[in-house]
Amino acid sequence: MSAQAPASAAPHPRLSLNQATIKYAPLAEALDVAAAAGYTSFGAWREPVAEVGLDRAVRLVEASGLRISSLCRAGFFTAQPGAARDRALDDNRRAIEETAALAAAGAPGSRAVLVLVAGGLPEGDRDLVGARARAADAIAALAPDARAAGVTLAIEPMHPIFAADRGVVSTLGQALDIAESVGPEIGVVVDTYHVWWDPELPAQIARAGASDRIASYQVCDWMTPLSADSLLSRGYMGDGHIDFGAVTRRVTDAGYDGDIEVEIFRQEIWDAPYADVAVRVAAAFDATVAPALGS
């Protein structure tokens, strides 16, 4: 019954370290960092997987003993019908196969979840409604492949700051409209950074839970002042403006009991030693998210 907390407690059993938080670590090193810090789950990204090739990535994941919580990311399919769109769909089909292979290689409890980002407006195109419709069509076109592979396609609504140039799906409600129109293999990502501001958030999280659509829950904080590169204006939970207790309780009440990824894009975190970041992530999670998870 010591009054002092242990200097470095084990990471929460539902906590997953997303590769993007230690972006510059090659896959083998990233898995080692997570395992050495006591994590049991890891969120993978396609680029570091591609660097070593899928076969070697599968062996590295098997050897790590970690669960795979998701693969980031595919999508980017707002192009007009034609060669660019065909290439995007082909790439998404490869990503579906990668997701299935990595989840099969991960420890029990791994999730075959592929995170989809819609992509922005094509160059010179101002028809946001049309781009959104093409994104929905692309997801419908990929659904049979996902079903065959046992993969959930998880639509990640992106903060409206990215509507022009990165992701035309801007709200959880919009993502759910698409998911419900396509089929049960389509889920959504609840990423606090992207959705924390939404007045409809409580209602839409409940709606997502009612149809069992929450495929991934990702957390990081919204920091101000914004970084000059606003994509990187994220931070450790507790350093910014988001009420993680409130959002986490909603997600828990909606029935989500899977892994929770910490995914932070921030230059000074990328520049820090990976092992230090892994420890800091676990501590921030314990202080902000874990108390709202119950026991």
Added chain:
Amino acid sequence: MSAQAPASAAPHPRLSLNQATIKYAPLAEALDVAAAAGYTSFGAWREPVAEVGLDRAVRLVEASGLRISSLCRAGFFTAQPGAARDRALDDNRRAIEETAALAAAGAPGSRAVLVLVAGGLPEGDRDLVGARARAADAIAALAPDARAAGVTLAIEPMHPIFAADRGVVSTLGQALDIAESVGPEIGVVVDTYHVWWDPELPAQIARAGASDRIASYQVCDWMTPLSADSLLSRGYMGDGHIDFGAVTRRVTDAGYDGDIEVEIFRQEIWDAPYADVAVRVAAAFDATVAPALGS
């Protein structure tokens, strides 16, 4: 029947030059610039009015022959109950009086519209739901003053990028929820920069029109890449990603037939000669907004 357009056509009769587009011009010079460029309407800001005092501002507006399309801006009332909130409400009451005085001094067709920005989360406060509730309470507290003065309080939903530090009212739907809960003297601002991304925009513009709540329509474009100071990432209509024809047709179909303000925060526009900016604004309006207005 010349094939050439006139070198500088008169600004569209519904076009209003917002003071913020020529931010560094003192009020007298800003009014002169607008009138000399052939504008018939002007959107005022409180700071340049305060620099000369309200009495002199009233005389300048009378002498200009211009309509006043709105006064920007009051609000910033998310503080907890106490002295800070009381000061904010007092300041808003002064702004209501200023709005009435300036609209009375403007040419016929002037609009007694005060633009309200809610304000961000108080320092260290992460309760977004609570801050939003306090903003709604403040608007309800000000409604009798507005009614007595014949002023419309126009809630401006701000882009979600500003939810933490500037405006906790993030969508047109949320602004309308507040307006409808308070009374007929509360309207909304449709500012393309803040709302263009919203999947609910067509439905919410129609809803605003059905209850006659559109108190102001403001236009400027969303530019990428974002400026390092993202507040300034606006541009002339046509230079960015917004489909002004689509939004303007919705606003027109919703019954709005008042002045349309061009309000652009952008450093290089602020640094340009005011008269050049006035001409450029009118040309951009003719190319992007005017064709959707009908005749």
